[in-house]
Amino acid sequence: MKVEQCNGSRLWDSIMEIGQIGHVDSKDSKVGGCHRLALTDKDKAARDLFIKWAKEVGATSRIDPAGNLFLRVDGQDNQLAPIVTGSHLDTQPTGGKFDGIYGCLAGLEVLRCLYEQKIKTLRPIEVAVWTNEEGARFKPAMLGSGAYAGIFKLADVLNTKDAEGIRFGDELERLGYSKIMSEGFFPIHQYYELHIEQGPVLEAKDVDLGIVTGVLGMKWFQVQVKGTSCHAGPSPMSLRNDALVGAAKMITRLTEVTEQNGINSRCTIGEVTIPNASTNVSPGEVYFSLDLREASSEALQELQTKAFENIHQMAFQLNLEVTIKETWSLPPCPFDKDCLANIQIACEVSYPEISPCPIVSGAGHDAVYVSRVAPTAMIFVPSEKGLSHNECEYTSPEQLEKGCNVLLNTILRAAN
Amino acid sequence: MKVEQCNGSRLWDSIMEIGQIGHVDSKDSKVGGCHRLALTDKDKAARDLFIKWAKEVGATSRIDPAGNLFLRVDGQDNQLAPIVTGSHLDTQPTGGKFDGIYGCLAGLEVLRCLYEQKIKTLRPIEVAVWTNEEGARFKPAMLGSGAYAGIFKLADVLNTKDAEGIRFGDELERLGYSKIMSEGFFPIHQYYELHIEQGPVLEAKDVDLGIVTGVLGMKWFQVQVKGTSCHAGPSPMSLRNDALVGAAKMITRLTEVTEQNGINSRCTIGEVTIPNASTNVSPGEVYFSLDLREASSEALQELQTKAFENIHQMAFQLNLEVTIKETWSLPPCPFDKDCLANIQIACEVSYPEISPCPIVSGAGHDAVYVSRVAPTAMIFVPSEKGLSHNECEYTSPEQLEKGCNVLLNTILRAAN
Known part of the structure; x- marks a missing residue:
């Protein structure tokens, strides 16, 4: 298997650039925090920028009725179900620049590498941006991926109100993110989500890669x-x-x-x-x-x-x-064995010197709901001091690059 | 000394009637609660009703720059400083119908008795309604009596803002309760405040009258x-x-x-x-x-x-x-010995069978600030289960009547 390499500094720069939308100064934070609640004007600005970047490397965009974005590049056989990766762009009120955002931007970096290297995989590849993962504005959390996976009824999701009584569906309309794709669900061959750990375990073990076997x-x-x-x-x-x-x-x-x-x-x-x-x-x-x-x-x-x-x-x-x-x-969510095996192999070929750490995620992720309808697994990189949902959330550019390389090679393996 | 008697059922009916302004249904309360924050439309409605009642028994009204109301009946010698009694008409958010209101309405009942019995005391008598005693809307508490006594500067009081940023002074203007009397302070010969205990001590001792020696x-x-x-x-x-x-x-x-x-x-x-x-x-x-x-x-x-x-x-x-x-x-506030002696004598003549209980008040009262500029003391009646700042606050009509009779005879003694 040929080992591909992402562009770590491009990935870092894009994370920092999109993090300016909702940036919060914080003297204790290396890069500042981010306040970008779901379906606000700031969330729209981040989504618009993300779509623009994806289109620059040949992706097409579509939006499902819950406002989930899908940025797709064709494969050699477009009848095959795609390999999907992604995460979310919304943050907690005192959020950082990496939780969710990293998974989306790493997906974009995969598309950029494919475009640059002129690689066309057998299966199509899509990068998903799920709506309202945090649950900070609209409760419960993970409304977008939950709607996609049929956990929530679409009508209920659209009728969900924030603390001020504003409807989820009305915000989608207002921001121009409603009904652009007629159907919600489409089959996914495998789903991979790359995320910061949001806990102290990897840092304590001094390992830069975690293979997430399931979620609490x-x-x-x-x-x-x-x-x-x-x-x-x-x-x-x-x-x-x-x-x-x-x-x-x-x-x-x-x-x-x-x-x-x-x-x-x-x-x-x-x-x-x-x-x-x-x-x-x-x-x-x-x-x-x-x-x-x-x-x-x-x-x-x-x-x-x-x-x-x-x-x-x-x-x-x-x-x-x-x-x-x-x-x-x-409920607790164990991940798919084949997906976990693909990640394991991608780790071995990308970083033979690292023994990736098997880990159970304490946080819920969109991957939990997607796992109900498609084989799924996750990759973690360390969080400094275990901090997340906090303006001081930080992962180094080198660690982000390692995670992205594992994601890239996992997807190439899965899509071929 | 001739012993006068108030009209207990008239006192009770007036307390119930004014308590309809801001009335809150509560299944656990005998008479319902009251939600009437300072300088709201409801507070104005209660003040307007109070003034109307006082004028019906020959009182004149004036308002000082902090919105404190004074309802005055002339004495034989109007050059003498008045005897003042009173309390407040505002409530806590989960308030009852007696805290503060009783002291004002008992003052009104004194005026009604004087009018009915055609009694003219040597000194004039005034009933005060102090603004924003509770401190629930504008902080700190007792802004009105504090302004009167010079504890707070008038400009600071008027500039105090509630949680929504609305100025005390602007609310006075809006409600038509500003600048109707040019000066704030006038000399008071003695000040008496009748109040529910708001604690469980009198009930526990089974005594209906408390002579308040000071405030915590x-x-x-x-x-x-x-x-x-x-x-x-x-x-x-x-x-x-x-x-x-x-x-x-x-x-x-x-x-x-x-x-x-x-x-x-x-x-x-x-x-x-x-x-x-x-x-x-x-x-x-x-x-x-x-x-x-x-x-x-x-x-x-x-x-x-x-x-x-x-x-x-x-x-x-x-x-x-x-x-x-x-x-x-x-600071802790001991009350005036002469005023306490007057109350003691009024208790003895009104209710020779009761040994009034000396008590220290745990709650602050307008009397604390007034005591800085005039000899002052307070009278307590029991609170059922010691409850106050609570919709279940309750004192029986008989207990209220006893307190009012002591106030009436205290004032008659003090004003002659």
């Missing part, structure tokens, strides 16, 4: 804690029924329980809301979000049971009422 | 906790630097420390803010409010020192940065 299952909940609000001054501490103090104890306990549970257990409280909050009112009602993750369905169920037991136990001790509502879930 | 000192702080935000999935629990988990542990610890500190120690966290919160982001930054109260300056300082030590200790243990900013304070 996850469940989202909204927890409501009810006590009795009272004025801050006149009520002795011992006679209070403070929902926030209860929530604080629950958060502390949940974190401890999860720490003790196992290496793959994750518990995150990202949002806390106190309705009608006031400095001198002891809160009578508090809401918090709860994100639980584990590697297998059984382990996830066990973690959930432990979490619920502890929440209810604490509520009972403190004479608080508690209601827990599941808002989203994603 | 209080300090407000904003605490900023900084860690490092990261993606909810890929970071093992042990490698996180979660600001919310830190804040939760601080809130738990602060509450414990305060519980152990003493009967008059209070610690309330009413507000928690996570900038750019997202369900699947482990928070890197959290703000929370801290309200500390104690009976003496020394005890308050000691409580603050303990609180700060514990916050900093926790931050050090968890590798978090912490910044604490004082946002407001009010």
Whole structure:
């Protein structure tokens, strides 16, 4: 197998250029952060630039009804299902320049290499940009790839509203990203997604390449804690029924329980809301979000049971009422063996000196939904200090180049 | 001394009627809650009704530059400084129908009794309605009485903005409550404020009358906790630097420390803010409010020192940065001995069978600021279950009548 090489500095420059759209200055970050929520004007600007670049190297573009972009170069036999790679261009509110963006731009770099080297693979190749992966603006996350894979009904996706009540479908219309391809689904032969790890494992092991064998299952909940609000001054501490103090104890306990549970257990409280909050009112009602993750369905169920037991136990001790509502879930997702084998071989031929690290992803990715309808696997490169969803997110140009070379040679192998 | 009697059912009916302005249905409340933030259209409606009622019994109205209302009936010698009573008509977002409102309406009931009985006291009598006592809309609390007493500069009060950036002064203009009396301050001979206890002490002691010897000192702080935000999935629990988990542990610890500190120690966290919160982001930054109260300056300082030590200790243990900013304070306030003696005598003549309970108020009141410029004291009646700043706030018609009779006879004694 002939080994191809991408242009690492071109890849880096493109990531930096598209990262200017939504760039956020941050004195602690090497390259600045990025604030580019899904289906905003900034998201459109990034998508437009991406399409322009892809067309310059001979790709055609199409858009499905959920706003997912596909940039395609023909193969020798266009009746064959394509090899698809890609990721997303939207970010978290305090996002960086690499999460998602790297996977899209590495896909573009593959197209650029094929164009430059005049390589025509047997199968067509497409680079996908999935809509609203982050779930920061429209909940739940991964709406675009979920619509593509039939996890969500298209009508539901289009009717999803952001915190201000703006419809997903109306934003697609407004930005000119609606109904350009009549059908959503088309068959994919294999799907590969290249991504930053967003965790500290590869860095800790000092390995620049990770082969992702699967993704942690996850469940989202909204927890409501009810006590009795009272004025801050006149009520002795011992006679209070403070929902926030209860929530604080629950958060502390949940974190401890999860720490003790196992290496793959994750518990995150990202949002806390106190309705009608006031400095001198002891809160009578508090809401918090709860994100639980584990590697297998059984382990996830066990973690959930432990979490619920502890929440209810604490509520009972403190004479608080508690209601827990599941808002989203994603089962654990093992990836396809053939796809993993292709990545393994591409690693060996590109970097025989590196032993790539098998790793389970803690974060959800569009690859999880795509894996329901096509053989799928992922490649990781390290994240400095494990940071992501953070303005300080960083991966070096050399590491990005290594991941892209593995993607390039994986796709060439898969498409021929 | 002749003992006068107020009309308890008229007092109750008026409290219920004015409570319809901003009424909130609540299945757990006997009479419903009230949502009537300062200088909103609802606040204006309540003030307008109050003025109408006062004018019906011969009072004249004037408004000072901070929007404080004064409803005055002449005395035999109008050169003498008036006896003033009053409170506020604004509520917390989840307020009840009695906090503040009772003091104003009891003042009105005093005017109604004087009118009915054709009693003319030596000194004039005025009922005050102070603006923005709660501090729920415009911070800090007690802006109106603070402006009157010269604690705050008028220009600063008028420039205070609510969370939406609307100026206090602009709202006064809009509602027609600006500059109707040219000067703010006028001398007060004595000031009496009748209020619900807002705490559980009188109910626990089964005594319907409290003579308030002073008010707990209080300090407000904003605490900023900084860690490092990261993606909810890929970071093992042990490698996180979660600001919310830190804040939760601080809130738990602060509450414990305060519980152990003493009967008059209070610690309330009413507000928690996570900038750019997202369900699947482990928070890197959290703000929370801290309200500390104690009976003496020394005890308050000691409580603050303990609180700060514990916050900093926790931050050090968890590798978090912490910044604490004082946002407001009010020193402990002992009330005037002559005023307290007048109340004591009025209790004895009105209710010889009751031994009124001496009590320290945990909540701040307009009386605290007025006490800086005039001899002042307060009377308390019980709050059911100690609830206040809560839709279930309740005091029985009989208890309200008792407090009003004590106020009436206190004022008659003071004004003659």
